[in-house]
Amino acid sequence: MLRNHKERDNVANICYTYDKMKARITYNLPEDNTAYRQANKALDMVIALYDISQYLRKVDRYDTGDDIEKIREMFYDILSQYDINLDNLIE
DSSP states (O other), rough: OSSSSSHHHHHHHHHHHHHOOOOOOOOOTTTTTHHHHHHTTTHHHHHHHHHHHHHHHHHHHHHHOOOOHHHHHHHHHHHHHTOOHHHHOOO
């Protein structure tokens, strides 16, 4: 799991330096506030989804005995680590 911003930034640098193309996205705030927040959290969401997939792989592969409540708890813990609030991103 990527636990800190330095690791996250390293992943971001790899992603962004791969292709030299540039793009600029413009938002009309406050009308596009939800779309802006979604785009702003996109990298954190990708990393969180990766962490969740690795956790689920571990549960499946090693039969950890985790029940659905434990898995749900881990899901929201990972989202919280990356400051992702689904309610704020879906309005």
